[in-house]
Amino acid sequence: MVDENIPGAAKCFGQFGEVVTRSGRQIGAADLQDVDILIVRSVTKVNKSLLAGSRVKFVGSTTIGSDHLDTEYLRSQNIQFCTAPGSNxxxxxxxxxxxxxxxxxxxxxxxxxxxxxxxxxxxxxxxxxxxxxxxxxxxxxxxxxxxxxxxxxxxxxxxxxxxxxxxxxxxxxxxxxxxxxxxxxxxxxxxxxxxxxxxxxxxxxxxxxxxxxxxxxxxxxxxxxxxxxxxxxxxxxxxxxxxxxxTPHIAGYSVDGKKAGLRMVATELACFLGEAEQFNADVDDINAAPQVLCTGSDVATVLREAVLGVYDVAEDCQRFLSIIQDSERGARFDLLRKHYPIRRELGYSKLLTSNLDMASLLRAVQGGK
CATH class of the missing domain: 3.40.50.720 (NAD(P)-binding Rossmann-like Domain)
Known part of the structure; x- marks a missing residue:
């Protein structure tokens, strides 16, 4: 059972068995009766009420946090679990x-x-x-x-x-x-x-x-x-x-971060099953790396051109503000996350400048990548 909002997960985990997808907030105990492996994000609360009576033996979360996992219960039931720290x-x-x-x-x-x-x-x-x-x-x-x-x-x-x-x-x-x-x-x-x-x-x-x-x-x-x-x-x-x-909890929603989290969990699962992992996920070539030409001559201008040229948070803010007075804003919140546009990270982007004095600044803002 895999959260349907994890890009590339069906293909990636298909190497280990039959994959069934479902909305993370809607995964319930009845869905897990014939499930051995559960792959979630932070929206699914994994605890006794969800897993009792199931045959789940491995839980993987493709997110960095673990507060949605009842780790004490998982350990008591000898259920292997992992998260993806640092992935996004x-x-x-x-x-x-x-x-x-x-x-x-x-x-x-x-x-x-x-x-x-x-x-x-x-x-x-x-x-x-x-x-x-x-x-x-x-x-x-x-x-x-x-x-x-x-x-x-x-x-x-x-x-x-x-x-x-x-x-x-x-x-x-x-x-x-x-x-x-x-x-x-x-x-x-x-x-x-x-x-x-x-x-x-x-x-x-x-x-x-x-x-x-x-x-x-x-x-x-x-x-x-x-x-x-x-x-x-x-x-x-x-x-x-x-x-x-x-914004609607999308700070870590780059496609590069999602891919990294997916790979970390797939590696842990392969180790658990004693199988060789072949990483397959449809997230590699979804969108070419952004290319941004920075023409400014001062540090603040060049930083703005580079950062906002790759990812402008104002666009996410505009989409979120359009739903805040909606009577169904909770459902709309999840839809914004489910249909989040493709976003690449600064470190995977091409930042260009004709000003040699600013070239090192561009490498710095990318994290040295």
Whole structure:
């Protein structure tokens, strides 16, 4: 059983047996009675109520997160499982850069001595930090699960929040010494500097939605760029209307990221089955790599030309804003994700310039690819 919204999955997993596809949100226990292998995305909650009585022995998620998997239950039932950590990290970094280039004055303020605060220093956080450093933007990071002696960039949450752009990339956790659920409440959010930007491309529940909405009444200067929402797909239209950029959980939706996630899970499944994997997926040549000619003579102009020439988040925002007052906005939210247009990553694009001084900047914004 494979989520029908995973591009190329039917062909890729067909080498291991008969493939049946179904909408991820609609996969139920009754669908799994004759299923051995379950391949999902983050929209499918994989737990006892879904798997009890089934013969499922392997669960693969082509996404980077695991909060939709009841890992304790899976281990107790000796069900093998895997995710695809880091597969779409570069896609999410591209999203952050596109938002940075789209919000008025943000790129200039960051290049002029401003700072990015990164919350969650995992695969996305590390790659974001590397690319920011490469293009000359200062940053700090917060991650209480890591050792500051090993990562000197780590600071307290309070210090990281005091940044021109606060970029959230933490997984959702509700237990342990540092749960991320509602980690960003009114007390923390109130410390955001004047005209600061809050970008969330991690999990919607990391931000306390009601407290954020209340805070905006007294702090209308705070600008929001949200890709994830509490209660997805039934997001808050009031919060969406207050955003400068609002999108339907598509930050990691590049075709390159999807292909990488698919391959990681296919490799794990082949190992589990003791079979040789032949990677087959119809995602290689769907769309040629974008080619962008950058003609600017200053750093900000060239960065904007390059980033927005490959991926302009404003187009995703426009599509999303058209559904926020729809009575069926939850269903429309999923349809936007299901019918998401082909998007390539900066690292797989051709960025051209006749200005030799800018050639190294273009390589830097691509992550050195």
């Amino acid at each position: 990290a570069d896609s999410v970094v591209d999203y952050v850069l596109s938002v940075t280039c789209r919000i008025d004055g943000l790129l200039e303020s960051l290049l002029g001595g401003g700072r990015v605060g990164i919350v969650g220093y995992g695969n996305v956080g590390k790659r974001l930090g590397q690319r920011l450093s490469a293009i000359g933007i200062p940053w700090l990071a917060y991650d209480p699960l890591l050792d500051p002696k090993q990562y000197p960039c780590l600071r307290s949450l309070e210090e990281v929040v005091d940044s021109n752009l606060l970029s959230l990339h933490t997984p959702l956790t509700t237990s342990g010494p540092f749960p991320s659920f509602h980690m960003l409440d009114a007390k923390i959010l109130r410390a955001i500097p004047q005209n600061g930007v809050v970008l969330n491309a991690g999990r919607g529940e990391v931000v306390a939605t009601a407290e954020l909405l209340a805070l905006l009444d007294s702090r209308p200067d705070i600008r929001l760029a949200l890709d994830v929402w509490e209660g997805e797909p039934n997001f808050s239209p009031d919060l969406a209307e207050r955003c400068v950029i609002a």
